[in-house]
Amino acid sequence: GAVVSQHPSRVICKSGTSVKIECRSLDFQATTMFWYRQFPKQSLMLMATSNEGSKATYEQGVEKDKFLINHASLTLSTLTVTSAHPEDSSFYICSATGDRKASTDTQYFGPGTRLTVL
């Protein structure tokens, strides 16, 4: 139980284009989803927290107009990197917490999306 998927697993795009990454909770309802960014050989940095049906809360230093987050349903959150540039190349990971007692205090992570901007 408590499986989170991400799509796509890898994406390569040209500079200036936008890329959408999907995060889905497959077997539970995700009341809260989180988006992280991970640079090579570094730890995860929280970008934003999103609750279903409300605006995302961004961490300090994260551009909300650059990284658009939508959490339209209890099983889906999307991260759109707008006008991507090479410095946006990174590993993006989502996580989710659910509404079942067993999972409300634990974040379940997706497998990540490797974004490369040329």
Add this chain to the structure above:
Amino acid sequence: AQSVTQLDSHVSVSEGTPVLLRCNYSSSYSPSLFWYVQHPNKGLQLLLKYTSAATLVKGINGFEAEFKKSETSFHLTKPSAHMSDAAEYFCVVTPYGNNRLAFGKGNQVVVIP
């Protein structure tokens, strides 16, 4: 302020010998603590978690961790390393009394045959 400290960014162990990964934390609240493992180009997998129940927590793949409040520590151990244990390990804490996580910098574990 650093919420989670993991020393020894790289740890080498011989196959069949014990593994010890140290984690110290700081928090004004009663935190939840987790250990996650990440294999190359993969997401994070939960190994174990402490949420104010038993202080010795058993996880998957033979790992366990002990919460010591007096030492503000949550060290991860395994009696006998296996080749498949080679990965990055993150100690993770909820230091703010909510569900926002603070990550340690990680331990890259190499298992020597």
